[in-house]
Amino acid sequence: xxxxxxxxxxxxxxxxxxxxxxxxxxxxxxxxxxxxxxxxxxxxxxxxxxxxxxxxxxxxxxxxxxxxxxxxxxxxxxxxxxxxxxxxxxxxxxxxxxxxxxxxxxxxxxxxxxxxxxxxxxxxxxxxxxxxxxxxxxxxxxxxxxxxxxxxxxxxxxxxxxxxxxxxxxxxxxxxxxxxxxxxxxxxxxxxxxxxxxxxxxxxxxxxxx
Amino acid sequence: xxxxxxxxxxxxxxxxxxxxxxxxxxxxxxxxxxxxxxxxxxxxxxxxxxxxxxxxxxxxxxxxxxxxxxxxxxxxxxxxxxxxxxxxxxxxxxxxxxxxxxxxxxxxxxxxxxxxxxxxxxxxxxxxxxxxxxxxxxxxxxxxxxxxxxxxxxxxxxxxxxxxxxxxxxxxxxxxxxxxxxxxxxxxxxxxxxxxxxxxxxxxxxxxxx
Numbered sequence: 360x361x362x363x364x365x366x367x368x369x370x371x372x373x374x375x376x377x378x379x380x381x382x383x384x385x386x387x388x389x390x391x392x393x394x395x396x397x398x399x400x401x402x403x404x405x406x407x408x409x410x411x412x413x414x415x416x417x418x419x420x421x422x423x424x425x426x427x428x429x430x431x432x433x434x435x436x437x438x439x440x441x442x443x444x445x446x447x448x449x450x451x452x453x454x455x456x457x458x459x460x461x462x463x464x465x466x467x468x469x470x471x472x473x474x475x476x477x478x479x480x481x482x483x484x485x486x487x488x489x490x491x492x493x494x495x496x497x498x499x500x501x502x503x504x505x506x507x508x509x510x511x512x513x514x515x516x517x518x519x520x521x522x523x524x525x526x527x528x529x530x531x532x533x534x535x536x537x538x539x540x541x542x543x544x545x546x547x548x549x550x551x552x553x554x555x556x557x558x559x560x561x562x563x564x565x566x567x568x569x
Numbered sequence: 570x571x572x573x574x575x576x577x578x579x580x581x582x583x584x585x586x587x588x589x590x591x592x593x594x595x596x597x598x599x600x601x602x603x604x605x606x607x608x609x610x611x612x613x614x615x616x617x618x619x620x621x622x623x624x625x626x627x628x629x630x631x632x633x634x635x636x637x638x639x640x641x642x643x644x645x646x647x648x649x650x651x652x653x654x655x656x657x658x659x660x661x662x663x664x665x666x667x668x669x670x671x672x673x674x675x676x677x678x679x680x681x682x683x684x685x686x687x688x689x690x691x692x693x694x695x696x697x698x699x700x701x702x703x704x705x706x707x708x709x710x711x712x713x714x715x716x717x718x719x720x721x722x723x724x725x726x727x728x729x730x731x732x733x734x735x736x737x738x739x740x741x742x743x744x745x746x747x748x749x750x751x752x753x754x755x756x757x758x759x760x761x762x763x764x765x766x767x768x769x770x771x772x773x774x775x776x777x778x779x
Contacts (some may be wrong), residue, residue, distance in 0.1 A: 385623070389603070392604050393599070393602070393603035393604020393605075393673065393676075393677075394603020394604055394673065397763075447756050462676040462679070463603065465725070466672040466675055466676060466725055466728075467671050468731075469722070469726060469728075469729060470671070470672050470725055470728045470729045471729070471730070472730050472734065472735050473734050473735065474731060474735045474737065476737065476739070476740045479734065479736065479740050479742050479745065480740075480742065482734065482745050483743075483744055483745045486744035486745050486748050488745050489748075490744055496748055497751045498753065498765075499748040499757065499773055500752050500762075501752070501753070501758070501761040501762045501765050502765060504733075504762035505719070505723075505762045505763070505765050505769070506766075507722070507726075507765060508719055508725070508762060508763070508766060509715070509719040509722055510722065511721075511726075512679070512718030512719055512720065512721035512722035512723075513715075513718040513722075514715075515675070515679035515680055515718070515721060516714060516718050516721075517678045518676075518679075518751070519680045519681070520680075520681070520682050521683075522682060522684055523714075524683050524689065524692065525683065525684045525685060526689065527684065527686065529686070530686045530689050532689050532690065532692065532693035533693075534693055534697050534700055535693045535696050537706060538699075538709040538710050539710060541706045541707045541709075542710050543707045543708065543713070544627065548710065548711070548714065549714070551711040551714075552711045552712075552718060555711050555712060555715050556719060559770060559773040560766065560769060560770075562773075563592060563769040
């Protein structure tokens with residue numbers, strides 16, 4: 360057996376570095392620590408930092424892998440459904456659920472430009488829907504962004520505790536106390552807020568359509 | 570001069586550890602790295618980790634200091650204004666601006682319970698307003714939460730690039746391309762989306778009032 364073969368036998372097999380594996384490791388790192396650096400990510404993958412650059416375009420490239428990775432869990436088949444409001448409601452519910460599972464990744468995705476072809480394809484489908492409804496083309500991005508902002512904030516809220524407001528004895532807040540006490544189904548407080556806001560925004564889309 | 574005095578003279582003066590100083594250091598740490606650990610925070614403050622526990626109730630206590638620290642920058646005087654929609658609009662605009670300056674802190678605040686008396690006081694004022702409008706008490710928290718989810722998502726979007734969708738040449742997305750090209754004042758895309766969604770949600774509050 361040659362020296363090369365011996366080394367190969369002795370070394371634990373390591374999966375080939377590819378974009379999917381980098382994305383999974385980056386998401387785990389962000390879930391664990393709230394952020395990432397390329398050297399930290401390389402260390403977790405057991406490679407040198409420069410190796411990462413063969414697969415991703417620096418820091419922004421890793422954020423885009425996070426987006427693709429999470430995007431694969433969102434059920435975009437909803438966007439093929441009709442009528443349009445059923446399509447958007449189903450899609451945004453799935454979007455919220457996936458983002459809620461990775462709250463620390465949310466600010467990274469929300470504050471960097473979308474470049475992934477798969478994710479851009481989902482935006483294209485949403486804009487087809489808004490076009491079918493008759494939303495004025497100049498307003499479409501603002502309307503879509505407003506919906507998305509709401510979904511993203513709602514995802515974070517879904518990841519929050521059921522009891523989100525804790526009133527110490529020495530705080531005098533009678534209106535807050537009674538609003539909390541009188542909540543309809545407090546065990547679904549995040550769902551209730553999400554469904555209320557989503558219905559409101561979808562109704563406004565219908566209002567703006569021609 | 571005694572040995573003690575000499576040591577005091579030679580040692581650089583260090584500000585006393587207090588909640589405000591801990592909050593400022595924690596926010597800086599989160600802004601820089603996306604998250605925090607108590608040992609890291611102690612190191613930045615030049616103290617041992619157990620010293621932090623004299624001032625804060627562990628990790629959740631530090632998140633609450635972040636909330637107080639950012640809360641001091643939000644102009645809650647808007648909530649004293651009337652009519653109610655002017656009050657809420659001004660408050661939510663200020664809220665968005667402050668949160669947009671610290672996007673990495675957003676998931677930490679949004680996913681942990683509110684306990685700070687100053688912040689609870691702002692919720693109390695919002696609920697007074699909703700009560701004045703006649704929003705049914707059982708729906709008030711859901712409505713307020715929906716507005717807040719939207720504001721939080723909009724804060725992240727405000728911290729995002731002006732060009733948020735980049736279409737590579739090989740991506741075929743004609744509806745997205747024309748919606749982007751036809752945006753009204755694209756240089757204010759985040760503001761446009763925020764104002765659209767905020768107006769929509771405030772109008773729905775008016776609709777639900779008795």
